[in-house]
Amino acid sequence: MGQTNPPFMSGVPELLLLRLLEQREMYGYELVKAIKIVTGESISLGEGVIYPVLHSLERGGALKAKRKKVAGRTRVYYSLNAKGKTRLSRLQDEWLRIQSGVTAALGGTADA
Amino acid sequence: MGQTNPPFMSGVPELLLLRLLEQREMYGYELVKAIKIVTGESISLGEGVIYPVLHSLERGGALKAKRKKVAGRTRVYYSLNAKGKTRLSRLQDEWLRIQSGVTAALGGTADA
């Protein structure tokens, strides 16, 4: 009985992060802004969400962190490695599964 | 500072329950099976999820409970009341919002 499933629908923040980092390396503060933009303002995640997820993904070996000094400020750039790609792929599948399930449930008997 | 936002993506189980109960009254055990069916097997929620949600919705005044004896067994039928409809509507909007956000994020640069 070792493994427990993740709390149903969590992992959306994680999914978004991984998806963005798949395209190019980015740093935390940048990701906060980017998520607002790519989701068309419909999702907004604070730094209190982003940083912990970033750290936990790095600890888990899904991300590689690289410190850079830019204009006097320190940025921590993250990029996907193999494990991260696998994880992205899994989360994406899971999201698709949930999405289709909910859509099916909402669609039945449209009542219109 | 009174109000805190709901834990991002939760409420999917609740949404599914409310959606089903909008169509007809049902009892807990029935809902467990029904969810598997209407979601095309993509979502499966155990009794340990269903019952607590049902109870909390009833406590919150979103559901009305009615005990019935059928074939020697006791069933608790739940139905939506006004508050429940409002809540369903709100959860549905929220789901749509999240869904469109994630879809937008996943869609960008399809990489195909």
Add this chain to the structure above:
DNA sequence: AACGATACCTTGAACAAAAAGGTATGTCAA
């Protein structure tokens, strides 16, 4: 010097979800 934006971070609390168990009745086959 003060302010806002950048950029990192942590702590605390809240709460949902999952797993696992526990009770009891009915039905059916061996």
Add this chain to the structure above:
DNA sequence: TTGACATACCTTTTTGTTCAAGGTATCGTT
């Protein structure tokens, strides 16, 4: 008649995400 399985209710415990709220420090601009 005993055992197994489906029905039908329920709770407790654990886990983990997410959130708000704070805290540090640098830079540019006014």
